[in-house]
Amino acid sequence: MMRQYITGLLLFIAAAVLSACGSPEDKTLSNIETIEGETIPALTETLQNLIDFESEQSGLFNESIADESLDNFKNDQSELYNNLNERTELANSLEEIETDLKSAAEDFKSYDVDDSSELNEEMLTNLSDTSAGLAESLQAVRSGYQDIKNSEISFFESLAADGADYTVMTEGIAAVNEQHEQISEHYTQINEQLAEIRSYGNTVKQALGEETDGETASLEETNTENSGADSKAETAYIVDGETSSIVPADEHTDAKAVLLTIDDAPDQNAVDMAKTLKNLDVPAIFFVNGMFIESEEGQSMLKEIHDLGFEIGNHTYNHFNMQELTPEDVRLEIADTSDLIEEAIGERPRFFRAPFGVNSEASIKVAEEENMTVMNWTYGFDWEPDYQESSALADIMVNTEMLSDGANLLMHDRSWTAEALPDIVTGIQDKGYSFIDPALISSEGGVTE
Structure with a gap:
């Protein structure tokens, strides 16, 4: 019995020694396969879950701020706090993946390829450096989420405190958003690093005569490959072709929500309006006139609005009535x-x-060819003389009978609208409405005639 045990032990040790003494080519391939087959899928799944929790938190915040009692901010057992704690735990779980990547980086660096006819030092250095860089990015994400947790808790407590006012809310949102933007920058870097690892891995595989893999899934691609429930979430609303209201695609989607749209951008006020909405964590579509973005300054302003996270729509070049133009001119305008x-x-x-909300057969056709959903609006007032003053505009936008589920609110790039915007947003939230993310609106539906 003892002899059998010793024999088995010796065989185990021999196998371990042989494994450790494998060729640098075999060890490099094995390391690449582990990273691509295990490490990266675990990484992208964790980060995508974090992104999903971020989206959920945005909805929870809007619901909580609409509750005058602000109970969710006062209760550390509320869904708001639960979401925050779950995000922090997910971020902390990245440490194990981070350790695996650091280990892989050291392994790549340790392989001796002096006698290899297929591999060279540069190949392994690229793999080592990129793996180490990805590990550093994950460490930054973990650290960033701890900062976000502290910041959000402080923000929630400030909202629940006596004497909290609009300034407390906007400043708190701005502080939290700034930290989220830093996390987003890390996500962008991680996507680039994932692509680099795939590229460097394929270079090695080609050198060794192995089959190369397809693209490594980015965070965004991972999101589209999730379950059917997630796919539905990406097309949660459609545009009603008759009324241009935004209606839920199914019974599971929040119906008590409205869409904000801002036309004639980016003229004088659109960038400031985008910053205001960003601080309030409210999405919108900015419908753009080509005449405003032909210059370098206009292009820069539009890019800034888009980089703040806002959807950009087409509002024609010159703002002409589509029914007064030839089909050729309509095509050029759009x-x-x-x-x-x-x-x-x-x-x-x-x-x-x-x-003017006036389409023609030609404009509908060109929009369809351009794969654009056509929408008008359900109400707006800021072009009327009686409402070219911020308080009057805010009052009518919030208290009109036309504010209802799925309302499609029209505003313009105007100074009085920019000034009224915070009161419009908070007034609508006080009535229990959330704001629809244009990314959730399906390409189906829309005005067809």
């Missing part, structure tokens, strides 16, 4: 504006709004 938008932000718009 297509040229989409070209300028793409030049500024790197993507073509998904939504089209005709000036």
Whole structure:
């Protein structure tokens, strides 16, 4: 019995020694396969879960701020706090992945390829440096989420305190958003590093005559590969072709929500309006006129609005009535504006709004060819003389009978609208409404005639 045990032990040791003494080619391939097959999938799943929790927190915050008692901010057992704690735990779980990547980086660095005819030092240095860099990015995300937790708790407590006012809310949101933006920068860097690891891994595989893999999933791609429930969340609303109201795609989607849209951007006030909405954590569509973004300054302003996280829509080049133009001119008005938008932000718009809400057969056709959903609006007042003053405008936008589930609110790039915007947002939230993220609006539906 003892002899069998010793024999088994010797075989185990021999196998371990042989494994440790494997060729640098085999060890490099094994390391790459572990990273691509285990480490990266675990990483992208964890980060995507964090992003999903962020989206959930935004909705919870809007619901909580609409409750005059602010109970959720006072109760550390509320869903707000639970979400915050779950995000922190997820972020902390990245440490194990971070350790694996550091270990892989050291392994790549330790392999001796002097006698290899296929591998060279540069290949392994690239893999080592990128793995180590990715580990550093994860460490930054973990640290950033701890800062976010402290900041959000402080913010929630300040809202629940006696004497909390609008200034406390906006300053708190701005502080929290600043930290979230830093996390977003890390996510961008991580996506780049994932692509680099795949590229360097494929270089090694090609050198060794192995089959290369497809693209390593980015965070955004991982999101689209999730369950059917997540896919539904990406098309939670559609545009009603008759009324231009925004209606839920199914019974699971929040119906008590409205859409904010801002036309004639970016003229004099759009960037400031975008910053205000960003601080309030409220999404919107900025419908753009091509004439405002032909200059370098206009392109820069549009990029700033887009970089703040806002959807960009097409509002034609010159703001002409579509029914008064030839089909050729309609095409130029719309297509040229989409070209300028793409030049500024790197993507073509998904939504089209005709000036004055007046479409033509040609404008509908061109928008369809450009894969844009056509929408008008359900109400707006800021062009009327009686409402070209901030307090009057805020009052009518919040208290009109037209404020209802799925309302599509029209505003413009105007100074009085920019001034009224905070009161409009908080007034609508006080009535129990949340704001629809345009990213959740399906490309189906919309005005068709």
